[in-house]
Amino acid sequence: MGGHSSQSAQNARTTQEVRHKGGSRCRQAFSPQTPKDALRGLSTATALLREIRQRIRDGSHRLGDALDRAGTLQKKGDLDGAQQAMRDLLAVEVVPQYRQMAEENLAGLDRPPLAS
Numbered sequence: 001m002g003g004h005s006s007q008s009a010q011n012a013r014t015t016q017e018v019r020h021k022g023g024s025r026c027r028q029a030f031s032p033q034t035p036k037d038a039l040r041g042l043s044t045a046t047a048l049l050r051e052i053r054q055r056i057r058d059g060s061h062r063l064g065d066a067l068d069r070a071g072t073l074q075k076k077g078d079l080d081g082a083q084q085a086m087r088d089l090l091a092v093e094v095v096p097q098y099r100q101m102a103e104e105n106l107a108g109l110d111r112p113p114l115a116s
Contacts, residue, residue: 034048035048055094055095056095059093059094059095059098060098062089062092062093062098063089063093063098063101063102066085066086066088066089066102067105069082069085070082070083070085070086070105070109073085074109079109079110082109083106083109086102086103086105086106086109087106089102090102090103090106
């Protein structure tokens with residue numbers, strides 16, 4: 001049991017959360033020093049890896065949901081709504097690769113989709 005509370009304390013040190021409109025929480029990007037500090041010990045390194053894994057999983061789901069929403073809105077001709085779906089994602093996303101993908105998709109949402 002003591003290990004669990006110690007693990008929670010380590011996670012708290014590697015994770016920074018902020019509240020957004022509507023009370024939802026999202027994680028902030030790590031400071032450059034956080035990974036360096038975390039890698040100094042096994043428990044903090046493990047907590048950091050768990051946090052990274054969780055961020056990737058959460059970000060992947062957020063990106064997929066936003067792309068689905070944006071695609072549906074774009075097909076309906078609602079380019080403003082499609083763009084807003086990607087801007088909403090960018091407001092909370094911290095995984096650099098997913099941010100880049102969202103930015104690229106947002107840039108391509110300036111026109112209706114090609115007819116298939």
